[in-house]
Amino acid sequence: MSKKTTIYDxxxxxxxxxxxxxxxxxxxxxxxxxxxxxxxxxxxxxxxxQNKLALALKSGKSFNVGVIVPRIDSNFFASVIRGVEDExxxxxxxxxxxxxxxxxSVEIENIxxxxxxxxxxxxxxxSNSGPxxxxxxxxxxxxxxxxxxxxxxxxxxxxxxxxxxDFKGGYQATQHLINQGCKRIAHLSNxxxxxxxxxxxxxxxxxxxxxxxxFDESLVIETMSKVDEGRKSTKILLDMPEPPDxxxxxSDFVALGAIQEIKSRGINIPxxxxxxxxxxxxxxxxxxxxxxxxxxxxxxxxxxxxxxxLEEVGNSKKIKSERQVVLTPELMIRKSSLKSSVLAK
Amino acid sequence: MSKKTTIYDxxxxxxxxxxxxxxxxxxxxxxxxxxxxxxxxxxxxxxxxQNKLALALKSGKSFNVGVIVPRIDSNFFASVIRGVEDExxxxxxxxxxxxxxxxxSVEIENIxxxxxxxxxxxxxxxSNSGPxxxxxxxxxxxxxxxxxxxxxxxxxxxxxxxxxxDFKGGYQATQHLINQGCKRIAHLSNxxxxxxxxxxxxxxxxxxxxxxxxFDESLVIETMSKVDEGRKSTKILLDMPEPPDxxxxxSDFVALGAIQEIKSRGINIPxxxxxxxxxxxxxxxxxxxxxxxxxxxxxxxxxxxxxxxLEEVGNSKKIKSERQVVLTPELMIRKSSLKSSVLAK
DNA sequence: CTGTTAGCGCTTTCAC
DNA sequence: GTGAAAGCGCTAACAG
Numbered sequence: 001m002s003k004k005t006t007i008y009d010x011x012x013x014x015x016x017x018x019x020x021x022x023x024x025x026x027x028x029x030x031x032x033x034x035x036x037x038x039x040x041x042x043x044x045x046x047x048x049x050q051n052k053l054a055l056a057l058k059s060g061k062s063f064n065v066g067v068i069v070p071r072i073d074s075n076f077f078a079s080v081i082r083g084v085e086d087e088x089x090x091x092x093x094x095x096x097x098x099x100x101x102x103x104x105s106v107e108i109e110n111i112x113x114x115x116x117x118x119x120x121x122x123x124x125x126x127s128n129s130g131p132x133x134x135x136x137x138x139x140x141x142x143x144x145x146x147x148x149x150x151x152x153x154x155x156x157x158x159x160x161x162x163x164x165x166d167f168k169g170g171y172q173a174t175q176h177l178i179n180q181g182c183k184r185i186a187h188l189s190n191x192x193x194x195x196x197x198x199x200x201x202x203x204x205x206x207x208x209x210x211x212x213x214x215f216d217e218s219l220v221i222e223t224m225s226k227v228d229e230g231r232k233s234t235k236i237l238l239d240m241p242e243p244p245d246x247x248x249x250x251s252d253f254v255a256l257g258a259i260q261e262i263k264s265r266g267i268n269i270p271x272x273x274x275x276x277x278x279x280x281x282x283x284x285x286x287x288x289x290x291x292x293x294x295x296x297x298x299x300x301x302x303x304x305x306x307x308x309x310l311e312e313v314g315n316s317k318k319i320k321s322e323r324q325v326v327l328t329p330e331l332m333i334r335k336s337s338l339k340s341s342v343l344a345k
Numbered sequence: 346m347s348k349k350t351t352i353y354d355x356x357x358x359x360x361x362x363x364x365x366x367x368x369x370x371x372x373x374x375x376x377x378x379x380x381x382x383x384x385x386x387x388x389x390x391x392x393x394x395q396n397k398l399a400l401a402l403k404s405g406k407s408f409n410v411g412v413i414v415p416r417i418d419s420n421f422f423a424s425v426i427r428g429v430e431d432e433x434x435x436x437x438x439x440x441x442x443x444x445x446x447x448x449x450s451v452e453i454e455n456i457x458x459x460x461x462x463x464x465x466x467x468x469x470x471x472s473n474s475g476p477x478x479x480x481x482x483x484x485x486x487x488x489x490x491x492x493x494x495x496x497x498x499x500x501x502x503x504x505x506x507x508x509x510x511d512f513k514g515g516y517q518a519t520q521h522l523i524n525q526g527c528k529r530i531a532h533l534s535n536x537x538x539x540x541x542x543x544x545x546x547x548x549x550x551x552x553x554x555x556x557x558x559x560f561d562e563s564l565v566i567e568t569m570s571k572v573d574e575g576r577k578s579t580k581i582l583l584d585m586p587e588p589p590d591x592x593x594x595x596s597d598f599v600a601l602g603a604i605q606e607i608k609s610r611g612i613n614i615p616x617x618x619x620x621x622x623x624x625x626x627x628x629x630x631x632x633x634x635x636x637x638x639x640x641x642x643x644x645x646x647x648x649x650x651x652x653x654x655l656e657e658v659g660n661s662k663k664i665k666s667e668r669q670v671v672l673t674p675e676l677m678i679r680k681s682s683l684k685s686s687v688l689a690k
Numbered sequence: 691c692t693g694t695t696a697g698c699g700c701t702t703t704c705a706c
Numbered sequence: 707g708t709g710a711a712a713g714c715g716c717t718a719a720c721a722g
Contacts, residue, residue, distance in 0.1 A: 399715035
């Protein structure tokens with residue numbers, strides 16, 4: 001029932017003015033030690049708590065940052081958010097979550113909504129699907145609200161981004177398969193209009209070429225990131241006259257589907273067929289036949305995105321710095337691609 | 346660069362007063378159609394966007410709710426948050442995330458911090474570890490900020506909660522094992538000072554008693570929710586003079602560890618030994634030997650917690666309603682406990 | 691229908 | 707060292 005105490009309440013009780021209370025509370029040096037004590041004590045006594053909203057209105061800083069992701073119940077995005085929160089909370093910031101469910105229209109809504117809420121910055125991973133509308137990033141940029149992309153980005157001048165080197169991830173994975181003695185490596189990609197998938201594909205392709213293997217475009221199939229879709233695409237691959245002897249998938253779920261299909265045909269993994277996934281989803285490590293995968297260090301990604309944000313707000317507002325941080329992915333080698341015959345060498 | 350436009354800017358431009366602009370924008374019926382049009386058009390033209398902070402300060406409602414969880418990069422909590430966000434966003438609310446990392450001290454900090462930020466409510470899952478400090482829920486309740494517990498709760502008068510029926514979950518899982526013909530069922534619990542684990546244990550115990558089996562306390566081992574800990578505890582169980590023929594674990598990770606240990610001894614699952622976990626983590630479904638587990642419908646839990654919150658703010662502030670919603674868990678039966686011999690019957 | 695005024699809670703010049 | 711007053715952007719009586 002009790003209304004929240006304000007500085008006026010303390011001022012009244014002490015027969016001083018609100019300004020003095022404010023100063024005392026904020027450790028202003030021109031306040032006498034006596035008053036400071038008195039104020040602090042009564043503040044505690046009256047359960048005073050600063051109303052950040054008023055402060056925010058006055059100062060123009062809300063100490064809230066928005067994070068926009070396709071969905072939050074995905075290990076990757078949840079981990080990024082964890083990184084962001086871990087980094088920003090100690091600096092006094094709160095993290096507001098918005099989900100786009102992968103629809104661009106919602107994305108725009110989210111941005112406006114966050115802008116209305118006067119967030120001090122927005123960190124986001126852009127969505128894929130939906131019509132190719134013009135996103136209103138311009139408007140956002142005009143308002144001088146720092147915008148930082150992570151994972152999936154768009155190239156916009158003045159906008160920083162934190163991503164991983166997807167090309168390298170694809171290259172590493174493929175090189176590893178080649179090192180295992182695989183000769184005919186297929187690639188289960190995803191919609192290659194999306195930059196990250198295109199890059200993984202390019203890394204894969206380059207590794208094949210660099211190693212003097214034959215590059216066969218028919219071994220590349222775009223596959224939605226679902227277990228069943230992985231099975232379907234793998235069926236196609238295995239039914240080819242000259243089937244592959246390895247798969248590099250840009251999704252762990254697809255890799256799992258592939259493994260299921262391969263096993264069901266009595267083909268031995270990894271001895272006869274190797275599989276590598278992407279994203280290092282928790283389950284890849286738990287499987288009996290653990291799955292080799294490319295780790296994207298999502299927590300780190302979140303932390304760094306947060307740091308970039310802090311830099312940008314720290315800057316005098318005039319200087320538009322633009323940073324493109326690219327993290328190096330790490331291949332987690334597990335059973336699905338580790339031939340004991342190669343180990344023995 | 347461009348400063349944000351305020352209603353004063355559009356008022357000035359139109360030679361009317363800010364109040365009129367405000368009314369026009371808010372669809373106040375006493376405004377002439379002409380002015381409304383004019384205002385709306387200029388607003389759009391000038392890229393006006395409402396400053397929710399000012400509104401919040403004025404109205405005392407921030408349209409933010411805080412969600413406090415031990416950590417966000419856990420499938421369960423991320424899913425709950427998803428449910429909360431899905432429900433609240435359409436109502437104009439934003440969700441602020443705080444993590445406690447399972448420390449009570451941080452929990453208190455988080456609450457204060459959210460209170461300072463003037464959130465309209467707090468949804469939280471309480472943390473386990475850390476010293477048994479007095480939580481300052483009283484203070485929160487005094488401020489009349491709706492507090493809603495989910496999953497893990499504390500019994501506090503006037504505080505609503507959304508949980509699952511952990512007793513039933515434990516009972517169902519155990520009954521299922523008994524139906525499979527298991528006679529000597531062990532239970533890998535967790536710290537039973539925590540209500541949810543105690544209840545799962547009690548459900549397990551009751552099912553055993555109800556079915557006329559012998560209840561043996563030595564078959565119950567408290568085990569931290571880690572794969573390795575599951576292996577350790579299972580070792581102990583299997584090395585007993587009279588080892589069990591099934592395990593009901595209150596954690597999927599522990600169940601996984603158990604399965605690893607059991608398999609390593611050449612014991613056949615599910616024919617010779619059945620295992621059931623709890624939480625329905627995504628990986629349980631992906632394993633080759635998929636794991637039977639109790640689903641807690643986290644998204645649903647989040648949605649309902651959000652709905653309870655909406656009810657409470659909808660209420661005239663005077664009425665302190667207290668709701669205790671209990672969801673029924675669902676047993677997801679999979680390979681780790683499904684004997685074909687029983688199926689054949 | 692629209693203008694005037696006041697106030698949400700806080701900080702911050704400018705005086706004294 | 708402390709008070710007085712103004713203002714952040716918006717809404718809501720109260721007038722007219």
